[in-house]
Amino acid sequence: xxxxxxxxxxxxLAVQPQNLLxxxxxxxxxxFIGAMPGLGSVNGVAILLPITFLVPPSGAxxxxxxxxxxxxxxxxxxxxxxxxxxxxxAVATTFDGRPLARQGRASLALVTAALASFVGGTVANxxxxxxxxxxADVALSFGPPEIFALMLLAFATFVGLGGDDIPKTIFxxxxxxxxxxxxxxxxxxxxRLVLFDITGFLQGIGFLVLAIGVYGIGEMLWTIEQSRGDxxxxxxKMTMRGxxxxxxxxxxxxxxxxxxxxxxxxxxxxxxxxxxxxxxxxSYGVAKMVSRVPHEFGRGNPDGVAAPExxxxxxxxxSMLPMLxxxxxxSPTTAILLGGMVxxxxxxxxxxxxxxxxxxxxxxxxxxxxxxxxxxxxxAFIPVFIWMLRMPFTILAPMIFVLSIAGGFAAxxxxxxxxxxxxxxxxxxxxxxxxxPLAPAVLAIVLxxxxxxxxxxxxxxxxxxxxxxxxRPVAAPITIIALILLFLPAVKLLRRGRGKSGAEPS
Amino acid sequence: xxxxxIITAGVLALFSIYLMWESAELPIGYIPGRGPGxxxxxxWLSAIMLACCGLIAFNWWRRTSPxxxxxxxxxxxxxxxxxxxxxxxxxxxxxxxNIISMYGAxxxxxxYYLRFLGRHSWGLSISxxxxxxxxxxxxxxxxxxxxMPSGMSFTDPVFDLLYEIIx
Numbered sequence: 001x002x003x004x005x006x007x008x009x010x011x012x013l014a015v016q017p018q019n020l021l022x023x024x025x026x027x028x029x030x031x032f033i034g035a036m037p038g039l040g041s042v043n044g045v046a047i048l049l050p051i052t053f054l055v056p057p058s059g060a061x062x063x064x065x066x067x068x069x070x071x072x073x074x075x076x077x078x079x080x081x082x083x084x085x086x087x088x089x090a091v092a093t094t095f096d097g098r099p100l101a102r103q104g105r106a107s108l109a110l111v112t113a114a115l116a117s118f119v120g121g122t123v124a125n126x127x128x129x130x131x132x133x134x135x136a137d138v139a140l141s142f143g144p145p146e147i148f149a150l151m152l153l154a155f156a157t158f159v160g161l162g163g164d165d166i167p168k169t170i171f172x173x174x175x176x177x178x179x180x181x182x183x184x185x186x187x188x189x190x191x192r193l194v195l196f197d198i199t200g201f202l203q204g205i206g207f208l209v210l211a212i213g214v215y216g217i218g219e220m221l222w223t224i225e226q227s228r229g230d231x232x233x234x235x236x237k238m239t240m241r242g243x244x245x246x247x248x249x250x251x252x253x254x255x256x257x258x259x260x261x262x263x264x265x266x267x268x269x270x271x272x273x274x275x276x277x278x279x280x281x282x283s284y285g286v287a288k289m290v291s292r293v294p295h296e297f298g299r300g301n302p303d304g305v306a307a308p309e310x311x312x313x314x315x316x317x318x319s320m321l322p323m324l325x326x327x328x329x330x331s332p333t334t335a336i337l338l339g340g341m342v343x344x345x346x347x348x349x350x351x352x353x354x355x356x357x358x359x360x361x362x363x364x365x366x367x368x369x370x371x372x373x374x375x376x377x378x379x380a381f382i383p384v385f386i387w388m389l390r391m392p393f394t395i396l397a398p399m400i401f402v403l404s405i406a407g408g409f410a411a412x413x414x415x416x417x418x419x420x421x422x423x424x425x426x427x428x429x430x431x432x433x434x435x436x437p438l439a440p441a442v443l444a445i446v447l448x449x450x451x452x453x454x455x456x457x458x459x460x461x462x463x464x465x466x467x468x469x470x471x472r473p474v475a476a477p478i479t480i481i482a483l484i485l486l487f488l489p490a491v492k493l494l495r496r497g498r499g500k501s502g503a504e505p506s
Numbered sequence: 507x508x509x510x511x512i513i514t515a516g517v518l519a520l521f522s523i524y525l526m527w528e529s530a531e532l533p534i535g536y537i538p539g540r541g542p543g544x545x546x547x548x549x550w551l552s553a554i555m556l557a558c559c560g561l562i563a564f565n566w567w568r569r570t571s572p573x574x575x576x577x578x579x580x581x582x583x584x585x586x587x588x589x590x591x592x593x594x595x596x597x598x599x600x601x602x603x604n605i606i607s608m609y610g611a612x613x614x615x616x617x618y619y620l621r622f623l624g625r626h627s628w629g630l631s632i633s634x635x636x637x638x639x640x641x642x643x644x645x646x647x648x649x650x651x652x653x654m655p656s657g658m659s660f661t662d663p664v665f666d667l668l669y670e671i672i673x
Contacts, residue, residue: 165571167561171518174551174558178525181551185532185544192544193528217596224592225585394624395634401596401619402612405603406642410652415604422600426593433580434507434514434573452547460541 006357007129010365013358014062022055022063023366027374030070031381034087035078041071041087041316041333057344058359062366064340065320068333069121069370072276072313073378076113076305080106082400083223084215088207089276089312091439092284094215096297096304103300107382111243112250112302113309114378116258120310121371123262124269124317129364132321132353144457145468149478150268151451152469153282155444156485166489168436176441179205180448187456200416207445208408209417210424214438216404217425220397222432243382250302257287257303261310268311269318279315280308281443285485317367324352324360507576512566519559525552591623607657607665609639648672 013019034041045064055063075090080097093113100109159169182193183204194201261283268279287307288297297304316333323334341347346356353360408421428438462468469479526549533543534550566574581589595618602611617635620626646652647669656665 165565167558167565168571171555171558171562174555178548178551178555181529181548187541188532188544190532190544192532193525193548195528221589221593225581225588392624392626394626395620397592398616398619398624399638401599402616402638402642405596405600406608406612406646406654409603409608409654410646410650413652415655418600418603422597425596429589429593430514434511435571455547456542459536463538464536464542 003129006361007365009358010361010363011368012365013058013362014366014369018055019059019062019362019366020369022059023066023370023373024377026063026066027070027073027370027377030067030072031074031077031374031378032070033067034071034074034076034090041068041089045333045337057341057346058362060344061337061341061359061363062370064337065363065366066370066373068316068337069313069367069374070377072121072316073114073117073374075312076117076309077110077378080109080113080305082396083219084400084404085211088211088443089280089316090308091211091277091442092280092308093305095284095308095439096299096301099298099300100302100305105300107242108246108249108302109300109305110382111246111379112254112305114375114382115247115250116254116261116306116310117313117378118371118375119258120262120265120312120314121317121367121374123310124266124314125364125367125371127266128317128321128367132325142474143472144454144461145472145475146478148451148454148458149469149475149482150278151447151454153478153482153485155440155447155451156482159486159489165435165437169440172437172440173444176210176444177448177451179210179441180207180445181452186449186453200414200420203414203416205420205445206412206417207442208411209420210445211442212404212408213421213424214428214442216400216408217422218428218432218438220400221425221429224393224397225429243379250306254302254306256291257283257305257307258310260287260290261307261312262314265311265314266318269315270321276312276315276319277443278447279318280312283307283311313371320367324363507573507578507580508566510580511571511573512563515559515562515566519556519563522552522556522559526556592619595619595623603655603657605657607661608654609643610657610661612639612642643668644672 014023030041045067071087072089075085075087076093076097079085079090079093080101083094083098083101085091085094097109097113100106155173159166159173178193182195182201184190184202185192191202261280264283264286265276265279268282269276284297284304284307287303288294291297291301291303293301319334320337323338346352346359404421405418409415409418412418431438458468459466468475470476529545529549529552532545534545535543536546537543562571565571569575595615599611599615602614605611606614613635616638617631620634621628621631624631643654646654656662
């Protein structure tokens with residue numbers, strides 16, 4: 001009961017006119033930042049952090065958390081309407097969101113994304129409120145072997161996502177991981193993989209550089225080539241009645257994915273350094289696995305939109321948990337929020353709940369309000385996003401190239417990275433022609449810098465003995481599930497191959 | 507496509523070997539007391555990439571992957587023309603950034619694409635090519651406080667005028 005009364009006080013604080021205004025502005029800004037290819041919640045929060053010094057700390061963090069929320073909703077918009085994920089957290093949303101848009105059902109995809117995000121956010125808020133201290137304890141007990149096992153599980157789900165060509169999928173994963181290793185060795189500090197002795201590689205290759213190259217340039221070239229200049233999906237009229245029908249259909253066909261994403265997303269989100277990207281990907285994988293129609297995934301199944309969207313919102317709330325209670329950021333965005341809190345003179349950690357009760361519960365209350373604001377603003381803007389789809393493709397295509405290059409520069413501030421974007425784009429176009437899946441590479445470059453140190457620390461703990469992943473009570477089941485997932489398609493393929501050769505006349 | 511499949515696999519295999527060689531500049535084995543060396547992670551990942559290239563070649567030989575069965579060319583004449591005009595356009599766009607500024611390059615690229623590739627009217631092409639960089643300028647420089655490349659010094663008068671508006 002005490003929690004409910006604290007939450008009530010928190011919500012009252014969040015709906016004070018100034019805070020409510022900050023929430024509405026934050027969510028709207030977040031939606032647009034999230035929808036812009038190249039700018040995600042990290043960029044939005046990082047860039048707007050300085051201007052929050054104009055308001056008190058509670059208002060400032062409410063504003064930034066609202067941007068975070070809005071960006072999670074917004075990422076889906078460009079995934080669906082343009083086929084380019086606005087942020088890494090929305091990569092999995094393109095898998096089914098884009099096919100739906102191509103079928104002229106962009107509004108269904110967007111409504112599904114909005115509703116799933118809302119449910120994901122709400123479920124996560126309830127979890128956050130109820131289980132905060134307990135869950136923080138669980139996450140804190142995770143050591144490097146557990147986190148690496150979780151990463152392995154995330155990679156194993158890629159193999160299932162990449163279609164049938166397993167060698168190409170594994171190549172793509174490893175390629176992304178190696179790209180993530182370029183720059184400096186995180187542990188010894190020695191320069192590593194400075195390719196062709198070009199010093200630009202010393203600063204490493206950011207996730208956005210590969211993502212914008214693959215999705216902004218490569219994908220567009222591929223679309224233009226495939227469509228023979230005669231693109232693109234147009235969407236039927238957007239009416240209140242149509243949206244009501246879409247809402248009913250989204251609820252009917254997307255509830256399972258939403259449920260999986262909401263729960264799984266939160267728990268992956270609270271793990272330090274895991275965050276919304278692996279959460280959305282894993283939720284997509286699990287939704288596909290448990291679906292009665294897994295072959296429909298990747299071709300426009302609403303569950304395939306709902307699962308990652310529910311998960312990324314749920315995870316974004318989840319990732320706030322270790323940040324607030326333990327001072328460990330659960331995602332890059334919360335790392336920046338953490339930095340902001342320190343500047344505002346707050347010390348994140350368990351004491352915050354005791355000493356800054358009003359601040360903490362005001363923030364938690366604002367999560368609920370932001371979530372409602374985000375779904376309302378998002379649904380209100382859907383016709384605008386549909387309008388974007390109606391633009392002739394010969395206008396949309398150059399705009400996407402321009403957004404990709406300008407957005408890429410805004411995020412990296414380096415011309416070397418812009419050239420890499422172009423090279424990756426052209427390379428991605430060629431590889432795509434030969435059926436190499438590229439989403440695994442993009443996700444691997446994000447997870448690589450987390451996976452490598454945890455593997456090395458684990459092996460250091462065990463003096464080089466890999467059995468450490470099979471002997472710890474939490475790591476062992478995760479590793480075993482990952483290995484089963486990894487080898488299942490290979491076994492299936494072998495059996496299918498054997499069946500085929502057995503059927504052939506000898 | 508069939509030839510392209512094996513050539514691509516070969517190029518990627520060579521690239522994997524190059525990555526292994528580069529990784530091996532740092533220790534790739536286990537260093538007692540310090541854990542795996544700095545080259546350990548990329549070296550073994552590159553080795554897996556090389557093994558995957560071997561498997562791709564094996565599948566090519568067995569003709570099990572779709573591209574290895576396809577007798578279509580990698581790109582037909584339309585495809586090559588498209589890559590040259592659009593891909594080339596993007597390369598020129600990026601090359602122009604350091605000369606006529608990000609905004610100048612955006613204007614030129616948009617005009618080229620809209621008028622010559624999209625065959626839109628002169629009016630629409632010019633208005634979009636002028637309006638878009640202006641909107642970008644006020645968004646990035648004004649709202650987001652991000653300074654984009656301003657090109658060579660001859661663009662200064664234009665930027666001075668624009669900066670006067672936002673500051």
